[in-house]
Amino acid sequence: MTEQDFILKSYNTNIENGSVKWSSPSNIALVKYWGKKEHQIPENPSISFTLSDCKTITEVTYTKKESKDFSFDVYFEGEKNEAFKPKIQTFFERIETYMPFLRDYHFKIDTSNTFPHSSGIASSASGMSAIALCLMSIEQELTNTVTSSAVEKSDFNQKASFIARLGSGSACRSIEGELVVWGQNESTESSDLYGVKFEGEVHSNFKNYQDTILLVDKGEKQVSSTVGHKLMYGHPFAKERFAQAHENLAKLKTILASGDLNAFVKIVESEALTLHAMMMTSMPYFILMKPNTLEIINKIWKFREENNSNVCFTLDAGANVHVLYPESEKETVLNFIKKELTKYCQNEHYICDQIGLGANLIRL
């Protein structure tokens, strides 16, 4: 599909009100997206595991109005929230070409997360994808369409991902599971405009892959990812980094098919450290890892060596550590985490999650 195909041409203006509700998960990138062009187009391809339990649940209620300004209220965990409004205003401005009905209704956006607030977990992916899906369901109501066939479902998911991307880049990878690719590349079916479910072969070693998130620092990040992406403009290593992401995605495709966990660990950890190396070598430079992030990484390496394990780590743009491991190692790795790693977490707090299947419609 092209951008033109996502423009809604006509809709029923007689519907007075309604409400829809979706839950949408977070995702964790294996090959990282870091650096973007205008209109949220990624500089390099990325691939992620969709998570199962870390989700945002959003209900959008819409009521017909006369004025043509955007009008919306945001509630977070039951309380009116003004802090989220500017981000949603920008989001509406970016997507109104594709969803012209946004000016016809007042929206009440009621949202909550299954993971604790201020856990330092990126909620923009689950948050923005959940709103995008609610708006897609409203679009369906206004056009009296249903998604029953596989083609209709795929078109729905594609536009939902396209809209989510305009809210937050990585959000476009949260619509479906279990693995999603975003960004044009030669190894997989893909697009810069939306995430595409990875349809390559996936070995049973990756079935129910585990992700335990160690909450090292629950505070607000000192540098937002919006700023971080911008610092890739004119970054001395940008060209090499973008080329490397293409290579790593190609390698990962082979690894996912063969089930070679040793090779998987190498790509995933190298990607995490490269992401942070980009931050440390931009101008201005910054560090999001904390001393406890490094303590955890070293303990994971030691445990892996001593126990012939396949546990590994990845990081997103923060200090928290995602510990990834096969389901077959669930018991031993969880014991290790409880015994040796939780002491490095804020209030010993961690979240157990695993690879998931994508967003769910709760109510139309």
Ligand code: PMV
């Ligand atoms: O979606 P954004 O703009 O918050 O960027 C997120 C980027 C990383 O989480 C660091 C990597 C990724 O691919 O998710």
